[in-house]
Structures are given as structure tokens and as C-alpha cells.
Amino acid sequence: MSLINVTIIDREGVEHKIEAPTDINMNIMELCKANDLPVEGTCGGMAMCASCHCYVESNHDIFNRSDAEEDMLDQAFFVEANSRLGCQIKLADELEGLVLRLAPQ
Numbered sequence: 001m002s003l004i005n006v007t008i009i010d011r012e013g014v015e016h017k018i019e020a021p022t023d024i025n026m027n028i029m030e031l032c033k034a035n036d037l038p039v040e041g042t043c044g045g046m047a048m049c050a051s052c053h054c055y056v057e058s059n060h061d062i063f064n065r066s067d068a069e070e071d072m073l074d075q076a077f078f079v080e081a082n083s084r085l086g087c088q089i090k091l092a093d094e095l096e097g098l099v100l101r102l103a104p105q
Contacts, residue, residue: 002093009057009101010037020091028054028086028100039102045087050076052086053103060098062089078104 002022008031009015020031029052032039040051047068053076056062062084065073069088073079083103089095 004091004093004096004098006031006091006095007097007099008032008035008037008054009099011102011104022091022093022095026091028052028084028089028091030087031091032086032102037102038105039086041087043087047072047085047088050085053078054084054086055080055101055103056082056084056098057101058097058099060095062095062098076103 003019004022006018006020007015008018016037018031018035027045029039029041029045033041042051043049050072069085072085073083
């Protein structure tokens with residue numbers, strides 16, 4: 001199993017350092033849910049609800065958003081330049097050290 005280190009900052013500002021597998025096609029929303037972080041993932045990862053909205057806090061260049069993700073972020077609250085939907089970020093080896101902050105609800 002290949003693992004990377006990801007830090008997720010919850011809505012109270014608490015950092016959660018998580019070892020995340022990169023070989024099972026998991027995304028950030030699923031990682032949050034598996035670690036009991038407050039992410040709903042209402043749409044099941046289809047980029048249709050923004051309940052997994054987060055901010056990329058590290059210098060990873062992962063802003064190639066799909067049209068569906070852009071459309072959903074256009075309707076979301078508290079959107080910033082570094083906003084992403086967690087369900088659209090697939091865990092991969094090149095994301096070692098990724099730091100994300102969960103967006104306000």
C-alpha cells in the first residue's frame with residue numbers, strides 16, 4: 001500500500017494529520033468521512049452539492065477544476081481562489097504533504 005501524509009484543518013482550526021492511501025482510488029471527501037471529519041458528501045462524490053468544499057492551503061497545483069466542479073463552486077458560499085470540492089481531489093503520490101482547510105458550512 002502506498003501512503004501519503006495529508007493535513008486537514010477542521011472548522012474549529014484543529015489540524016488532523018492523516019496517512020492516506022493512494023492506491024485505492026480514494027478522494028479527499030472519502031478520506032474525511034473515513035476519519036470522522038465533518039464532511040457530508042451528500043451527493044456521493046458527483047460534484048453536485050459542495051458539502052465537501054475545502055481550501056487548498058499548501059502549494060500543490062491542483063486547480064484544474066472540471067466544468068461540473070466550477071458550476072458547483074459558482075453556487076457555493078465562502079468560495080475563494082483556492083477552493084476545491086474534496087470529492088474531486090483524488091489521492092495521488094504527488095499530493096504528499098497536502099494541507100486542506102474545511103470551508104464553513
